[in-house]
Amino acid sequence: MNLNALREQRSTKVASMKALVDKAAAESRDLSADEIKQFDVLKVEERTVSAQVERAEYMGDIERRAAGEPVSGAPTSDMDKLAGAVMTIKVIKSQMEGTPLDGAEKEYAQEAERRSGRKAEGVFVPFKSLERRANTTVTAPELVGTDHRAQDYIGPLREALVARSLGVRVLSGLVGNVSIPKFGNGLETGWVTEGQAVPEGEMGFDNVTLTPRHVGGKTEMSRQLIQQSAPGIEQLVREDLSFLIARQIDRAIITGSGLAGEPRGILNTVGIQTADMPDTWLEVLAMLEKLDDVEIA
Known part of the structure; x- marks a missing residue:
């Protein structure tokens, strides 16, 4: 049973006891035996309900302390105003991006820490903010913008090309077929004795021909x-x-x-x-x- 219902129940018991006493006083008499019995039953019930009210209020105070709100009897107007200015989405964004809080969110978190007497592992937010039902990006996609960062385009991860780094000769500006002469074979030399003819030979040559090849897409x-x-x-x-x-x-x-x-x-x-x-x-x-x-x- 919630706190308001318990308080109403206690008020009903008190009103019933008061009605018995007022009736006897109006008739200038004391309570009868039946009225005393009814009064005692109501008194026991009122005490039971009062104990329940006290426990419910105590638990409410604990929950408010945990949420960073002031306890019962403390001035709440300033804290309530501050809580109303807190934007939960800013707190969540700050935690996601690792940036410090500022404005009402920072002030509320500091005041909540001071009142509760403990350091939060995360950030204090008003408990009532968590009770609100909010739209999401699914229900309101038209409100979510897209920051298209063309300047941060991520290109492909490509393998390294090695042929040119190994010293390949590049011929540019070619039009027709190409023929490049190259060494074929050289002269002969050898050791001889006195009067003996040295080896005789002729140099030989060859060529490398190049014809166009095509690659593309x-x-x-x-x-x-x-x-x-x-x-x-x-x-x-x-x-x-x-x-x-x-x-x-x-x-x-x-x-x-x-x-x-x-x-x-x-x-x-x-x-x-x-x-x-x-x-x-x-x-x-x-x-x-x-x-x-x-x-x-």
Whole structure:
């Protein structure tokens, strides 16, 4: 039973006892035996209800202390005004963002701590604020704005390209087919005795021919998307295609198959030096030596 109902019940008992006494006084007599019996029953009931009222008031005081509100008998007008100015949403936002409170919210929290005599682990808010029924973002989505931060666009996490960093020669501005002469084989030398003819030889040459290969991709963009996108969709498409083409070139330089219009990569070229992954430092040194030396037949 709530506190108001208990107080009304106690008032009813008191009124009934008063009615018995007033009736006897109006008739200039003392209470009869039946009236004394009724009065005693009412008195016991009134005391029982009064005890219940006292317990309910005590529990109410404890709950108000926990909520940072003043206890019974304390001046409440200023605190009530301050509680009415507290915006629970500001308190919640402050806790989520880790920012300090200010204004009425800060003042209420400090006053609640002073009155309750304990330090809050979080922040004190008026108990009645938690009893209110509020709309949510589900019931009022039209009131929730969206901060579109185009300047903070998060791009893709891309792998690193390695071919150019390894010293690949880049020829730009080419139009026709390309032929580049290269060394084929050199002269011969050897040790001879006196009067013996030295070895005779001729230098040989070869060439490397280059023909165009093509790589690319495409996408479609609507006129409205081009007009409304932020960041600009055209720039995003350019950046993505540029990287994807660069990645295709990087891969082809290293592992290109040489089939279906794809260049032949280093690892698929006949005659290149190969070695197993070394397990010891001596094997590492042997690999380095293999890079520097040419085998002598």
